[in-house]
Amino acid sequence: MEYVNKIKEYYEILTKSEKKVADYILSQGEKLIYTTMGEVKAQTGVGDATIVRFCQKIGYSGFSELKIDIAKEDFSQMKEQEQVADLFEHAARQLVTAIDETKHSFEMDKIDEVSQLIVSARHVYIYGVGASGQSGLDLERMLIKVGIPSTAIIDSHYQAQSATIVTPQDVVIVFSLSGKTKDTFDTVKIAKDKGANIVVITSYGLSPIAQLADVVLKTAIEEHLLNGGSLAGRISQLFLSDVLVRNIEDKFATGKEDLRAEVLRSVMNKMI
Template sequence: MGLAHQIQEKYHTLTKSEKRIADYLLAIKGQAVYRTMKDITEEVKVGDATLIRFCQKLGYSGFSDLKIAIAKKEFTSQYDEDIDYKYYDRILENQVKVLESTRKLLDSVTLLKAVEAISKANYIYIIGVGSSGLAAAALEQMLLRVGVHANQTSDPHFQAQALSLLGPKDLVICFSLSGRTKDIHDSLLIAKENQTPIIAITNFKSSPIAELGDIVLQTANEEFFDGGALAGKISQMYISETLVRGYEIKNQIKTVELREKVLRSIIDKILD
């Protein structure tokens, strides 16, 4: 049973304030999974207790339980379709769609500011946790190939220690699809205290992590139930590639010569 059907069944039992919540959720549909309690209570102008009572009337323990149910329903519907469909085509279509959506969100002025920040920074730290930690590690390697020395870590304790030593002439680049990863947010607060510039790479410009960023580059993939899926990584890698290529162009890096040098350093490690 979907959320719309559950709301329709219970609508006559809802108070006036609860009906406003119901109408709002019906309007935004699946996007509800990317909202917080604060988002909804401020938008609908109700208290937390009203939202919780609304969720309980629908049979859920609270708002988080409701969001999981919505995400589970959408995820199940998508995978049920794969039975009668070439699932590998759907996966490819999704990746292409995410790349196209990320490109539409990419602003050339903001990108240039990010490239300039990388160019000016004395020291660069790249942070992320979970699958976003993999994106941070990949960007570190990509930057190294164009002569930029940066360090990354997905360990929250080490992030805190490292960022506490940075200053205004350094740079932090962070990855968080949701923009609400607590460990990343906590680390960025330390960087903010030290007036260290922050490039935030995230889905949502209104998220807590984006609000801490001096420069925000948006990814386009939305993962709630299927965290760590390929689409999110591809979106992050696309942003990373544009940053690295932008740096090469701005700084007139001799790309071929530099990449040849890097290749020669590792070619002996390749088996014949």
């Protein structure tokens, strides 16, 4: 790998602190793609300036460019492996794996806890950007069909505005596979400060956004930096959403029957 060769080439001229960064990066490999500079600082005990200096010494403008280079190499390897296998089989296997691994990550007590929060809420706000935003829109439709007042917002500016008016009687559900999207983090922090109940649906339970949650529901898909918004990621989110709404219908939807009937009638009236 090119970045490994660069580190080895310049290793002897690095300072003691820079060598700590080099050793950590070599130990992490492609996992560094999902690592923040703050995490590198915590693991190595060095400052921002040392990390940036290290990156520049080995030929990168900064930490972000190093991560992009690692991601490009890792993505190229993935594509080479895909070409060996049958393309359709590989795609199908990814989707099946997304559902299977997400199923194994379920904690039913947390599904019940979130279900209870949702049915007791004054209103449910759902936030996500990019592909995760589309999953939020799908969950909004599912909840409205079972009589739960819900609003999905996928514009980051509008999310921040709406977060200022949430109350402790509201639930905020957040979709973020990485748990590191800055705009989403900023919005969730506003909602948290307002006292709303925060539910985060993510693949990374220790991510910055997950740290703000009252309850974390785990998906089991690691998205590649150059392949964000993958169908497998969306499938894992939709599968979890479907299980959540089915659980609400099965255990917690008492008293919502009239509202659900109204929703059904509104759809039937659209048929010719």
